[in-house]
Amino acid sequence: MEELAALPENEVELVDIRDEVAFERGSLxxxxxxxxxxxxxxxxxxxxDKLIVCICMWGKISLGLAQNLRQQGYTAVSLQGGYALWLQRKLERETAEAAEDEERLKRIEGSLRKKFKHKISTxxxxxxxxFDLVRPGDKIAICISxxxxSMLMAKLFQELKRHNKFPFELVxxxxxxxxxxxxxxxxEENAKLLHVPLTFFSTDIFESVFHV
Structure with missing residues (x-):
């Protein structure tokens, strides 16, 4: 896995030899x-002119295939551990990144309650x-640029909803x-980090005013 990650993408050809159903469920x-x-x-x-990397589920069947391809004149190797190990490493990385993001979110939300409480939150x-801006049963749209x-406004309204004494909706x-x-x-990534569930709607404004 480490050797593969260190290689430039344009020098590698990844060949997954698992059946089509397994491949459709996920691959490198x-x-x-x-x-x-x-x-x-x-x-x-x-x-x-590329390194052929053969991939099977566990990295065993692909060993024989890589040897066969070398006999045909290709530069070919097998991915040790196969797709199963690659998927395990991927999940481990994602879990670690999610934990790190969760810690960042706690620091951000905590700063609104402590560090910036008097300057902003209060x-x-x-x-x-x-100004009676929020009433029971309101549905409030926060426009995110x-x-x-706008991201700060979103977090402030989320905090308000979390601690408010009457119900209202946010989008x-x-x-x-x-x-x-x-x-x-x-x-999208900033909103995901801040746990702000965005609803996008697309327009062609940039294209429309390109020549104006």
Missing amino acids: PGAQNLNPLELQQGGYDLPE KFVEAVCK GGKD FLCMDPGYNEMNRRII
Whole structure:
């Protein structure tokens, strides 16, 4: 796993020889599902300038196939531990990342209750009460732009709902005017970290005003 992770993606060809049903349930990113019998018989044109990494469930069947491909003239190896070990490592990483994110969220929410209580949280609650902004049964839409102000507003309303004495609903709306994939992903990841459940609706505003 470590050796594979260290290799540039453009130098590796991932070949998953498990059956189609297993492959559809999950595989390594970029892997292609090829029939092992046809591979042994030379039925595929594989890239000769790449390292062919053969993947099976446990890393045993793929050993023999990699040897066969080397006899055909390819540079081929088997992934030790197979898909099962790769999936286990992936789940371990995701669990560790989730725990780290949860700790960050606790620090962020804790800062609103402690560090910024007088500067932000208390003044927010006072304004809500003074101007009667929230009433029992209200459904409040928080418009999320992805910036600091709207994310802070979202967390303040979540804190208010958590400690308020009467029920009200919250929805968090984000209008996508035509963001590129990276910008939208940043908003999605920040919202996920902060436990703000976003509802996106897409428009073509950027495209519409491109020539204006």
